[in-house]
Amino acid sequence: MSDESQMIGERVRLELGDAIAGMRALPNSSFDLAIADPPYGASTRGRWRLDREHTLPGFGGGWQMAAHSWDRLGGVAGFELTLAWLCELKRLVKPTGSLWIHATYHNSGIVNVACQILGLEIINEVVWFKRNAFPNLSARRLTASHETILWAHTGGDRREYYFNYAEVKAREFPEDALKTPGKQLRTVWDIPNNKTRAERKFGGHPTQKPLRLTQRMLLISARPGGRLLVPFAGSGTELVAGLLHGMDCVGFEIDPDYAQAARQRIQSVLKDL
Numbered sequence: 001m002s003d004e005s006q007m008i009g010e011r012v013r014l015e016l017g018d019a020i021a022g023m024r025a026l027p028n029s030s031f032d033l034a035i036a037d038p039p040y041g042a043s044t045r046g047r048w049r050l051d052r053e054h055t056l057p058g059f060g061g062g063w064q065m066a067a068h069s070w071d072r073l074g075g076v077a078g079f080e081l082t083l084a085w086l087c088e089l090k091r092l093v094k095p096t097g098s099l100w101i102h103a104t105y106h107n108s109g110i111v112n113v114a115c116q117i118l119g120l121e122i123i124n125e126v127v128w129f130k131r132n133a134f135p136n137l138s139a140r141r142l143t144a145s146h147e148t149i150l151w152a153h154t155g156g157d158r159r160e161y162y163f164n165y166a167e168v169k170a171r172e173f174p175e176d177a178l179k180t181p182g183k184q185l186r187t188v189w190d191i192p193n194n195k196t197r198a199e200r201k202f203g204g205h206p207t208q209k210p211l212r213l214t215q216r217m218l219l220i221s222a223r224p225g226g227r228l229l230v231p232f233a234g235s236g237t238e239l240v241a242g243l244l245h246g247m248d249c250v251g252f253e254i255d256p257d258y259a260q261a262a263r264q265r266i267q268s269v270l271k272d273l
């Protein structure tokens, strides 16, 4: 695919293909920020028997289990893969910039260790509290109602990364019971996992993030006019947020259907800009 045909408008480039291979072709220190929402390894090959006998009172039915081939990841191979894409992020993001990495308990330990091995200093570990989390269908575990997000930087001891401290402190997030305007933002973010109709219009992605979650990351760490790298684009949430923040964005997505949905979503946002 030619470089031009990967462009969506003038500010977003979405490449269909493997992120690691794609990133290897990009020059050092060419981005101000990266947001990685990688495969978590949360999917299972196990066959779930969720028939009429398996009910949770009050929770209806028709469940879709997490079973996506791109999300099967584990063991040494999963660790090596994590190191490989994190290595590229380290090479590509300037010391004045930073990285955000989504995780759940399936991969958060791996991502944390990989950051430490690579010398990526973790600035904060954020807990994204999902107060409307999906119930646990097996009734054999607690309801998983948070994800972890690491905020890290590439600049070592000099700590030159951008932090929009004053504006973040002053900001009100009406849905977040833990944030008071004028008080410092904590590392627990109370952001419901709801997506608007516009966010889902071009097809629901099974692990699509709410736009406002990404927008908060950008408010904290991104200057308009900067360059955003999104290695695992999915439905395009991070690319849309970057575009709305006035950034130039480069993304990768390996699945043609998701890439197409993301492309349509970005085109629709561009029409309204």
Ligand SMILES: C[S@@+](CC[C@H](N)C(=O)[O-])C[C@H]1O[C@@H](n2cnc3c(N)ncnc32)[C@H](O)[C@@H]1O
Binding pocket: 017, 018, 019, 020, 037, 038, 039, 040, 070, 205, 207, 208, 209, 210, 231, 232, 233, 234, 235, 236, 237, 238, 252, 253, 254, 255, 258
């Ligand atoms: C967790 S999802 C990202 C969801 C995204 N944050 C959103 O809001 O829609 C991860 C995505 O990475 C894609 N993916 C998996 N392995 C990849 C690879 N090696 N290169 C590029 N994309 C990949 C999957 O197809 C999936 O859409």
